[in-house]
Amino acid sequence: AKQAGRGSVREYDYNFDTSIQDRFRMEQEIRLALDRNEFFLEYQPIMCTRTHRLTGYEALVRWQHPERGRIPPDQFIGVAEECGLIAELGEWVVRRACADAACWSNGLSVSVNVSPLQFATSDLPAVITAAVRDAGLDPARLDIEITENTLLQQGRQNMEILRSLRNLGAGVVMDDFGTGYSSLSYLRDFQFDKVKIDRSFIRDMLQQPHSAAIVDAILSLGKGLGIDIVAEGIETSEQLAYLEKRCCTLVQGYFIGRPGREIAEAPSESVLESL
Numbered sequence: 001a002k003q004a005g006r007g008s009v010r011e012y013d014y015n016f017d018t019s020i021q022d023r024f025r026m027e028q029e030i031r032l033a034l035d036r037n038e039f040f041l042e043y044q045p046i047m048c049t050r051t052h053r054l055t056g057y058e059a060l061v062r063w064q065h066p067e068r069g070r071i072p073p074d075q076f077i078g079v080a081e082e083c084g085l086i087a088e089l090g091e092w093v094v095r096r097a098c099a100d101a102a103c104w105s106n107g108l109s110v111s112v113n114v115s116p117l118q119f120a121t122s123d124l125p126a127v128i129t130a131a132v133r134d135a136g137l138d139p140a141r142l143d144i145e146i147t148e149n150t151l152l153q154q155g156r157q158n159m160e161i162l163r164s165l166r167n168l169g170a171g172v173v174m175d176d177f178g179t180g181y182s183s184l185s186y187l188r189d190f191q192f193d194k195v196k197i198d199r200s201f202i203r204d205m206l207q208q209p210h211s212a213a214i215v216d217a218i219l220s221l222g223k224g225l226g227i228d229i230v231a232e233g234i235e236t237s238e239q240l241a242y243l244e245k246r247c248c249t250l251v252q253g254y255f256i257g258r259p260g261r262e263i264a265e266a267p268s269e270s271v272l273e274s275l
């Protein structure tokens with residue numbers, strides 16, 4: 001900082017510089033972390049409400065930083081996207097998830113989040129083809145989660161990418177539905193395997209009639225289009241009961257199971273009995 005008394009402008013500049021330095025440092029650290037293998041995946045179970053059995057797990061990336069400890073994805077995915085490292089990180093995630101799932105004796109599927117920028121900066125179908133092949137994983141056991149915002153840019157080209165993912169046998173899931181620049185035309189133009197209702201609607205639905213109305217509408221949309229709806233962020237038995245009553249097929253959340261490094265290998269016994 002230069003002179004005192006210049007007021008908030010200086011302070012703003014200073015903070016701005018600091019945050020650029022922070023970003024720059026983080027960028028270097030992400031690069032190092034990839035080399036040093038500091039990223040790891042946790043898996044959160046997804047349950048079918050008809051059978052009360054697990055159908056698969058969502059892979060969620062974490063960073064075990066040598067000094068700063070465990071860093072959640074919200075704090076580094078954005079930086080990785082901005083500095084052009086998301087393609088490399090994303091490929092690591094896909095490869096790790098496929099290799100892990102190939103070892104699960106219960107044969108359940110794995111769901112992987114893909115950043116919009118991975119569509120733009122890497123040949124996603126080629127990356128995924130190689131990952132399933134090298135892992136020896138049946139591509140039918142892999143789901144790719146994308147957000148609506150992914151489709152916003154170069155919509156046509158991205159639709160082509162979704163079609164090739166589908167052609168190689170992977171499932172395509174629309175994530176965080178209802179929070180992005182929602183366009184129902186995406187659901188018209190592409191047959192998604194699943195649509196995930198964003199956690200914020202599930203969180204509020206028992207208190208806010210508006211959220212409940214949106215959840216109900218998405219569920220009937222899914223029924224009409226023949227798409228499985230996944231509800232995420234279920235934290236209570238009341239939320240689960242509400243969704244089951246409305247025939248929401250797939251559910252995920254702390255009430256069903258938290259993300260963890262180990263998956264329950266026990267093949268297909270009812271999850272609810274153990275809750």
Ligand code: C2E
Pocket residue numbers: 044059060061072073074077090093113114115175176199232233234235252253254255259
């Ligand atoms: P998301 O895809 O919507 O993932 C769900 C997030 O909700 C996860 O947070 C999960 O831990 C959390 N969650 C699950 N159940 C509950 C619940 O019952 N209550 C609450 N409060 N939270 C719950 P997480 O792991 O911190 O991930 C945050 C976001 O980071 C993800 O949101 C996703 O957008 C992104 N992300 C995570 N892993 C990856 C990845 O491998 N690649 C990319 N591109 N993005 C990722």
Ligand code: CA
Pocket residue numbers: 058113145175
């Ligand atoms: Ca997701």
Ligand code: CA
Pocket residue numbers: 109139140141142170171
């Ligand atoms: Ca599948």
Ligand code: CA
Pocket residue numbers: 175176198199232
């Ligand atoms: Ca979400």
